[in-house]
Amino acid sequence: MKxxxxxxxxxxxxxxxxxxxxxxxxxxMTELYKECPDGTDKWIYYKVENGLLTxxxxxxxxxxxxxxxFGGSGKYSSYVLSAKGELDPVxxxxxxxxxxxxxxxxxxxxxxxxxxxNAAKVFPDNEY
Numbered sequence: 001m002k003x004x005x006x007x008x009x010x011x012x013x014x015x016x017x018x019x020x021x022x023x024x025x026x027x028x029m030t031e032l033y034k035e036c037p038d039g040t041d042k043w044i045y046y047k048v049e050n051g052l053l054t055x056x057x058x059x060x061x062x063x064x065x066x067x068x069x070f071g072g073s074g075k076y077s078s079y080v081l082s083a084k085g086e087l088d089p090v091x092x093x094x095x096x097x098x099x100x101x102x103x104x105x106x107x108x109x110x111x112x113x114x115x116x117x118n119a120a121k122v123f124p125d126n127e128y
Contacts, residue, residue: 001125003080004033004042008126009058015120016046016053020113023051027110029102030065032073037128042076048113070102070110080128083121089114 001008028047036042045066047055057066078097081087092098
C-alpha cells in the first residue's frame, strides 16, 4: 500500500479512531509533506474534538493547505523516517527536520494525541 495514497488514508483514519479515546483534547493540525516522490507537496489535515478524530483530509499543494492551530512541514523523506519510527517527531523539530507552526507551549499537551496519530501511519505493507 502506497504511503499517502487514498487507500492508505482510509486505513490511517481507521487506525486513529481505534487509538483515540474520548477526553477533553481539542486540536486541529496539518502536516505538509514536501518533495513527495511524485514531485508534489502533499498535506494532511486532522481535527480532534473531545479526544476523538472528527475530520481528516488530504490534499496536494501548499496553496490549498487548510488553516490550523498547529502545523508541521518537512521533507517527505523525513516523514517516512518518522513513520517508520526511525526519527522521533519532537527531536525532528529540534534538529531542523520539521518546521513547527503554532504556539509550542499550547502544543505540548497535545503530544499524546500527535504520537497516536503518528503511530497510526505505520502498516506492515507500507510502500515508500
